[in-house]
Amino acid sequence: MLERGDSVAALTVSRLASEAEVSRATFYLHFPDKRHLIEALHDSALQDWRDVAGDAFGDPDVSREALHDIMVAGLRRSLDHAPVFAGIIELAEYDPEVRQAWRENIRAGSEATAAWLQACRPSLSDRAAAVLGEAMSWTSERTVQQMLGIRGEGSCDVDELADALTEIWWCVTHPAET
Numbered sequence: 001m002l003e004r005g006d007s008v009a010a011l012t013v014s015r016l017a018s019e020a021e022v023s024r025a026t027f028y029l030h031f032p033d034k035r036h037l038i039e040a041l042h043d044s045a046l047q048d049w050r051d052v053a054g055d056a057f058g059d060p061d062v063s064r065e066a067l068h069d070i071m072v073a074g075l076r077r078s079l080d081h082a083p084v085f086a087g088i089i090e091l092a093e094y095d096p097e098v099r100q101a102w103r104e105n106i107r108a109g110s111e112a113t114a115a116w117l118q119a120c121r122p123s124l125s126d127r128a129a130a131v132l133g134e135a136m137s138w139t140s141e142r143t144v145q146q147m148l149g150i151r152g153e154g155s156c157d158v159d160e161l162a163d164a165l166t167e168i169w170w171c172v173t174h175p176a177e178t
Contacts, residue, residue: 001015001016001019002083002084002086002087003083007090008034008087008090008091009090011034012034013027013028013034016034035091035095035097035098038084038087038091038098039088039098039101041084042084042085044081045078045080045081045084045085046105048077048080048081049074049077049078052070052074052077053074054070056070057070057116058115058116058119059116059119060116060120064166064170064174064177067166067169067170068162068163068166071161071166072159072162075148075161075162075165076158078144079148079158082149085144085145086145089102089145106134106137106141107134109137110130110133110134110138111130111133112133113132113133113134113136113137114126114129114130114132114133115129115133116133116173117129117133117172117173120174121173121175132172136168136169136172139168140165140168140169143164143165147161148161
């Protein structure tokens with residue numbers, strides 16, 4: 001339903017159950033409400049991204065080519081899950097619990113990025129790495145949502161965006177090599 005462009009606000013448990021060809025009771029056996037369904041889908045999408053990235057974002061010796069390959073694979077998976085990401089972002093606008101969970105996910109990515117930055121650039125202070133890691137995480141998240149779009153209708157394609165994000169991340173993590 002999200003792939004068709006339905007907003008989360010327009011989804012009801014009755015519609016979700018009908019679409020899935022299950023009863024409302026069966027839906028409620030698995031999820032207390034639609035928010036928890038969207039969060040479960042979102043958690044799966046995030047795990048997909050973690051599977052793509054693996055340990056590479058923590059490796060100061062990752063090559064630029066490997067970073068680019070991760071960006072391409074991650075963006076392709078992001079596009080596969082784009083309606084779910086859009087749904088969670090919509091929910092975060094009016095649901096404080098979802099907003100907090102979304103921020104925690106970004107924060108976890110930010111912390112991992114900060115650790116990677118310090119491994120790549122030991123002269124960075126803890127605070128500078130933390131702020132830069134958070135800025136990179138939020139910038140990338142918003143960039144993907146805006147430029148790739150929900151169904152690839154954004155202003156660029158996966159390869160173009162992968163090139164751009166690789167350049168940004170490489171320049172920040174390996175400034176001496178740019």
